[in-house]
Amino acid sequence: MTLARIKYAKGNEIKYISHLDFQRSFHRLLNRAGIDVAFSQGFNPHLKVSYAMAMPVGMTSEGEYLDVELVAPMDGEKLKALLNEQSPKGLEILAVKILEEPVKSLASVITEGILKVEVPVEDHVTENKIREVIREILKKDTLELTRKNKKGKLVTKNIRSYIKKLELDRISSNKAHLDMVLSMGSIDNLNPQLLLDYIIREYKIFKEFPKAKIHRVDMLVDGNEIDLK
Amino acid sequence: MKKEFLDKLDDLLPLVESPGRYVGNELNVVEKDITADTIRFAFAFPDIYEVGMSHLGMKILYHLLNEQEAVYCERTFAPWIDMEKVMRENDIPLYTLESKDKLSNFDFVGFTLQYEMSFSNILNMLDLGQIPIYSKDRGEEDPFIIVGGPCAFNTEPLADFVDIVVVGEAEEVLLELIDVYKRNKGTSRKDLLKKFMALKGVYIPSFYDVEYRNEGEILQVKSLVEGAPEKIQKRYIEDLDKVSFPDKIILPYIQTVHDRIMLEVFRGCTRGCRFCQAGMIYRPMREKSPERLKEDARKLLEATGYDEISLSSLSTTDYSKLPELINHLKEYEEKKVSVSLPSLRIDTFSIGLADELQKVRKSGLTFAPEAGTQRLRDVINKGVTEEDLLTTVSEAFEAGWGHVKLYFMIGLPTETMEDIEGIADLAEKVLDRYYKTESPKKNRNVKIVVSTSSFVPKVFTPFQWEGQNSIEEIIEKQNYLKSRLKNRKISYNWHEPGLSVLEGVFARGDRRIGKVLYTAWKKGCKFDDTREIFKYDVWMEAFEECGINPEDYAQAKRREDEILPWDIIDAGVSKAFLRKEKKKAFEETTTEYCRNDCSNCGITSFSGRWVCNDLGSN
Ligand code: SF4
Numbered sequence: 001m002t003l004a005r006i007k008y009a010k011g012n013e014i015k016y017i018s019h020l021d022f023q024r025s026f027h028r029l030l031n032r033a034g035i036d037v038a039f040s041q042g043f044n045p046h047l048k049v050s051y052a053m054a055m056p057v058g059m060t061s062e063g064e065y066l067d068v069e070l071v072a073p074m075d076g077e078k079l080k081a082l083l084n085e086q087s088p089k090g091l092e093i094l095a096v097k098i099l100e101e102p103v104k105s106l107a108s109v110i111t112e113g114i115l116k117v118e119v120p121v122e123d124h125v126t127e128n129k130i131r132e133v134i135r136e137i138l139k140k141d142t143l144e145l146t147r148k149n150k151k152g153k154l155v156t157k158n159i160r161s162y163i164k165k166l167e168l169d170r171i172s173s174n175k176a177h178l179d180m181v182l183s184m185g186s187i188d189n190l191n192p193q194l195l196l197d198y199i200i201r202e203y204k205i206f207k208e209f210p211k212a213k214i215h216r217v218d219m220l221v222d223g224n225e226i227d228l229k
Numbered sequence: 230m231k232k233e234f235l236d237k238l239d240d241l242l243p244l245v246e247s248p249g250r251y252v253g254n255e256l257n258v259v260e261k262d263i264t265a266d267t268i269r270f271a272f273a274f275p276d277i278y279e280v281g282m283s284h285l286g287m288k289i290l291y292h293l294l295n296e297q298e299a300v301y302c303e304r305t306f307a308p309w310i311d312m313e314k315v316m317r318e319n320d321i322p323l324y325t326l327e328s329k330d331k332l333s334n335f336d337f338v339g340f341t342l343q344y345e346m347s348f349s350n351i352l353n354m355l356d357l358g359q360i361p362i363y364s365k366d367r368g369e370e371d372p373f374i375i376v377g378g379p380c381a382f383n384t385e386p387l388a389d390f391v392d393i394v395v396v397g398e399a400e401e402v403l404l405e406l407i408d409v410y411k412r413n414k415g416t417s418r419k420d421l422l423k424k425f426m427a428l429k430g431v432y433i434p435s436f437y438d439v440e441y442r443n444e445g446e447i448l449q450v451k452s453l454v455e456g457a458p459e460k461i462q463k464r465y466i467e468d469l470d471k472v473s474f475p476d477k478i479i480l481p482y483i484q485t486v487h488d489r490i491m492l493e494v495f496r497g498c499t500r501g502c503r504f505c506q507a508g509m510i511y512r513p514m515r516e517k518s519p520e521r522l523k524e525d526a527r528k529l530l531e532a533t534g535y536d537e538i539s540l541s542s543l544s545t546t547d548y549s550k551l552p553e554l555i556n557h558l559k560e561y562e563e564k565k566v567s568v569s570l571p572s573l574r575i576d577t578f579s580i581g582l583a584d585e586l587q588k589v590r591k592s593g594l595t596f597a598p599e600a601g602t603q604r605l606r607d608v609i610n611k612g613v614t615e616e617d618l619l620t621t622v623s624e625a626f627e628a629g630w631g632h633v634k635l636y637f638m639i640g641l642p643t644e645t646m647e648d649i650e651g652i653a654d655l656a657e658k659v660l661d662r663y664y665k666t667e668s669p670k671k672n673r674n675v676k677i678v679v680s681t682s683s684f685v686p687k688v689f690t691p692f693q694w695e696g697q698n699s700i701e702e703i704i705e706k707q708n709y710l711k712s713r714l715k716n717r718k719i720s721y722n723w724h725e726p727g728l729s730v731l732e733g734v735f736a737r738g739d740r741r742i743g744k745v746l747y748t749a750w751k752k753g754c755k756f757d758d759t760r761e762i763f764k765y766d767v768w769m770e771a772f773e774e775c776g777i778n779p780e781d782y783a784q785a786k787r788r789e790d791e792i793l794p795w796d797i798i799d800a801g802v803s804k805a806f807l808r809k810e811k812k813k814a815f816e817e818t819t820t821e822y823c824r825n826d827c828s829n830c831g832i833t834s835f836s837g838r839w840v841c842n843d844l845g846s847n
Binding site: 013014016017018020021022024025027028029030031032033039045057058086088089090209210211 | 239240241242243244247248249252254255256480482484488530531532533534535536564565
């Protein structure tokens, strides 16, 4: 079995594309590039492609990953070039690693996401005020968020341990630039927007409109970079 | 080029549903530098992105225009209600997806008229694009509003709003128009229109004035400009193999209504159903060669990476070289590219074929008997029998299909309750065939869907002089059918009757209807073909305010000798032929379809060189 592990970036041009639409587009990209991708068996065969994480609509990223099962081994650099030649605006293949051994799925091993967030600041809120709020949040032992789960039931969760890093980088033209590392993946997962909503509600330092711009810098496995060398 | 509203737009888009509709950036979009010499054409589709991007004609014309060095064609679509609100509240004009420039900055804004119910969206888009709604209010700096498509065969309701109408297939006309424009840049708007007028297939509504009798009948049509033609002859392409077809088509990110490669295998239809406008206005039937189609398919697969091809036409199984074509396309099967036929005629050939194509997914099959009794099917010249249908569905059930959709029209000329009864009977007979099926492949989930739309008389059909049913009559028939279709296995879908009446008014409307359209739009009507948005009462208010009774247009019969609002257009089929067909309809006699016997519809004398003889050969 040959697996191509692909790291890619999603730019501004395609940030409004849903995960499902992106999947469809990526399959067509593989077709255009003429890559021989393995098909699943069964009633409705589909290309064997698996994604590390779905990306929320509106978010950009330079650290997305997916695995493609190939019919025959091929050179990673060549695969990268073929895909980039055919890729639409806003999608760039950053790195490809060919894996010949069976590996665990990306979705099951990803643990954290590194994020850069740009959020408009309420008038008269100073840099110091924001830093103070962040300190206060980080000092807490419990930080409870209530949200609807997939079944529509309200569930409350202590997400304090999901916040690995929360820092103000700077303020420029009335926007706060935050650096975050949050739990992400199949075990613990914290959507950055939920955290922002919480801060807006509790501390009123950020504006709700326009919406924060969220950019994923990378994904980590137990604090380490995904090896694509 | 930085547009002042772009930053605002970026902040606002997260607030609307499917923001991907409004950003562009798809694969294969054309990007050009805009200079003072660039001729700028905004192709406007009066419906949302997902509908517009499913339309093959738009894709063809987009690339055709962009092949011209001097021209830059861009796209725009009707924003959905939520987006329109955001745009209006924040002074964001309607812009094109490519350069993000507002519509009023273009030389041409072209609307395709696919259905009458999108007319209100056109006014709305002009307004959002900051272009004067009435053509008389447009000045030298404003774009020319140009329209085409099937509804261009009667654009009288839009006569006050549009500048140029292209009748028939626009592929060649558009290039000629652009050429005239290029050579006459700097000339006044009026002089340019006069130059356009000289092109075959081009109609300039403002060059005519219509006088009515008191009762509303047309007294005479006067031309206001010297040399304005008395008849506008439609354009059509004789050799489809030679027609331009794009190497690359835009690949949308968001899922569109028809999200696949569409191969148009022929234009026109040889059958001659008497209610069918497409079957008349797209005459003569012209086929593309299997070789050309194979080539088109290859190019498009390469350019898009789609894994589905659908063969489209008015009745694809009538394509004379279908087996050959399917054979050609087989080659792509190992690449897991599937081939589908969207509509099937009721004959046994279809099932074998459908079976061949849909080896794995046995989803639904759709058939259109159109009427419930043989008598009425003869009136409309449908040319299929009950036995045809029952044999075909039996075969379908045997081959493993379980869902069958049956499509009917209610309100056809001469229809009685017996014909409605016939619809229910037919549905039951179909179900009965299912129970008689003994095949091991028999699908356990049988479901018969009966779907009815209401008959709307369309221009250039033998029924163009006929009236349609009133809302009350339609509702009565629908209710009757509902009460008759009680079996759990049979479900019933019906069309909104108010919509059909409105469609009827616009389909055969004259210039006076424009006032109603404007009034209704001012009152907030748009997206009229969307059930949840359609405001029947508001439309009726608009009719009332304008002193126009919709029944005079929809239900009224027209005399065969009166001047019809669309008489200025020559669609190729002669009035004499239409009259003869109408007469035969009422005599319940059928007309052979073209392949077996030519019934002299007039298209051969319309364009001197055309011969319709070798359609059935091979
Ligand atoms: S001329 Fe005859 S064969 Fe040709 S489209 Fe008309 S009826 Fe059919």
